[in-house]
Structure formats: C-alpha cells, structure tokens
Amino acid sequence: MIRTRGLCFSHAGGAAPLRFADLDLQPGGTLLLRGRSGAGKSTWLALVAGLRRAAAGELCVAGQELGGLRGAGLDAWRARTIGYLPQKLHLSGALSVAENLGLVYFAAGLPCDAAAISRALTQLDVAALAARKPHQLSGGQAQRVALARAVLRAPRLLLADEPTASLDDDAAAAALALLRASAAACGAGLVIATHDQRVLRALSSAQQLDLDATAHAQQECMAP
Numbered sequence: 752m753i754r755t756r757g758l759c760f761s762h763a764g765g766a767a768p769l770r771f772a773d774l775d776l777q778p779g780g781t782l783l784l785r786g787r788s789g790a791g792k793s794t795w796l797a798l799v800a801g802l803r804r805a806a807a808g809e810l811c812v813a814g815q816e817l818g819g820l821r822g823a824g825l826d827a828w829r830a831r832t833i834g835y836l837p838q839k840l841h842l843s844g845a846l847s848v849a850e851n852l853g854l855v856y857f858a859a860g861l862p863c864d865a866a867a868i869s870r871a872l873t874q875l876d877v878a879a880l881a882a883r884k885p886h887q888l889s890g891g892q893a894q895r896v897a898l899a900r901a902v903l904r905a906p907r908l909l910l911a912d913e914p915t916a917s918l919d920d921d922a923a924a925a926a927l928a929l930l931r932a933s934a935a936a937c938g939a940g941l942v943i944a945t946h947d948q949r950v951l952r953a954l955s956s957a958q959q960l961d962l963d964a965t966a967h968a969q970q971e972c973m974a975p
C-alpha cells in the first residue's frame with residue numbers, strides 16, 4: 752500500500768530538512784504516524800497524498816510511483832486513491848454540507864453523484880444535516896461531514912491528520928471508531944497521524960512509524 756525508501760523533504764526557506772525512516776505498509780493495513788509537534792507528520796502525509804514532492808527518495812502508494820506523476824495525472828490519481836481528513840477541516844462556509852461533498856466530484860471533473868453523497872452522509876449519521884452550512888454544525892458533526900467527504904469515492908488509502916486533537920475522551924473514541932469503520936467499509940488502508948496518547952493506547956497493536964526516532968538530516972537533502 753505504501754512503500755518509502757530514503758524519503759526526504761525540505762520546506763522552502765525554513766527548518767532543517769526532514770528525512771523519514773523507510774516504511775512498508777501492506778494493503779488494508781493501519782499505520783500510526785507518531786511524533787511530537789513539528790516532527791513532520793503533516794509533511795509526511797502531504798508527501799504520501801502527492802500534495803508535496805519529495806526532495807529525494809522513492810515513494811510508491813497503491814502501486815503508483817509518485818515521482819513519475821505530474822500535474823493533471825497526479826491530481827486524477829489523488830482523486831481516485833486518497834481520502835484525506837485534514838487537521839483543519841476546510842469545509843467551505845458558503846456551501847451546504849451536501850454541496851461541500853459535491854466539490855469532490857467537481858475537483859475530479861466528474862458529474863456529481865447525489866445518491867453517493869446521501870449514502871456517505873447516512874453512513875456517518877449526518878444525513879439530516881445535508882442542507883446546513885458548516886457554521887451550523889458542532890465540532891463533532893463537522894468532523895463527521897469531513898470524514899464523509901474523505902471516504903465519498905471509496906479511497907484506497909485514508910489519511911487522517913490529528914483526528915482527535917481538541918476532542919474530549921468520548922468524542923475522541925467515537926472519531927477513532929468512525930475512522931476505522933469507514934476505512935474498513937471501503938477496504939482502505941488507514942494512516943492516523945497523532946501524538947494523542949489515547950489513540951496510541953487504543954491502537955497499540957497497529958504498525959507505527961515514529962518520526963521522533965527519525966534523525967533530522969544534518970546536511971541538505973540531495974535534489975532528485
């Protein structure tokens with residue numbers, strides 16, 4: 752599902768280059784991506800989602816070498832392969848819940864599938880909120896809507912960035928259960944980036960990639 756070798760990324764004009772330990776995640780597997788704040792979790796997720804390009808190394812996701820994809824090809828690959836639950840949910844405030852999900856089809860250049868949107872909202876128990884605007888949702892409801900958006904097109908890989916940050920214990924357990932159930936429902940691999948001890952405890956048997964154990968590079972990453 753995910754294979755990385757010598758993966759390295761340098762933020763422009765910023766911090767020290769990030770070098771990531773090699774990883775092999777089997778299809779349908781669950782990975783906990785752990786590390787303190789600033790360790791590089793969001794950066795690693797962005798690389799795997801094809802939202803950022805590695806400075807060096809090999810990255811193969813769902814059978815695709817990402818180094819070989821550019822532009823529209825990369826966008827199309829991401830749209831059919833990756834479900835992404837970002838730390839900040841990025842729901843458009845001007846659009847209803849259902850219209851926010853419709854953006855997924857617009858971005859992929861596909862006709863909107865209202866039945867699929869309705870199914871996804873029903874699965875996440877937010878169908879009754881389809882006509883509401885994001886500011887009319889609670890935090891937990893907004894997260895369910897964002898999760899429905901992430902799994903709408905049955906991705907092969909579901910990436911969740913700090914999904915339990917700022918949730919109380921009950922809400923965190925519910926969010927985690929939903930993520931696992933949603934990934935299982937579409938047979939997707941699941942990556943959860945977290946430094947939340949509750950998640951680490953709940954998924955202690957899952958495969959882990961600990962970015963705190965990854966030495967940051969002392970020298971510049973080599974350009975590919």
Ligand SMILES: Nc1ncnc2c1ncn2[C@@H]1O[C@H](COP(=O)(O)OP(=O)(O)OP(=O)(O)O)[C@@H](O)[C@H]1O
Pocket residue numbers: 762763764765766786787788789790791792793794795
């Ligand atoms: N756009 C950027 N420009 C420069 N440096 C950046 C940029 N984005 C992130 N960084 C730096 O890259 C490193 C990794 O950041 P990243 O957001 O991936 O960490 P994280 O583990 O996800 O942190 P958190 O848990 O706080 O979200 C940090 O040192 C951060 O300051």
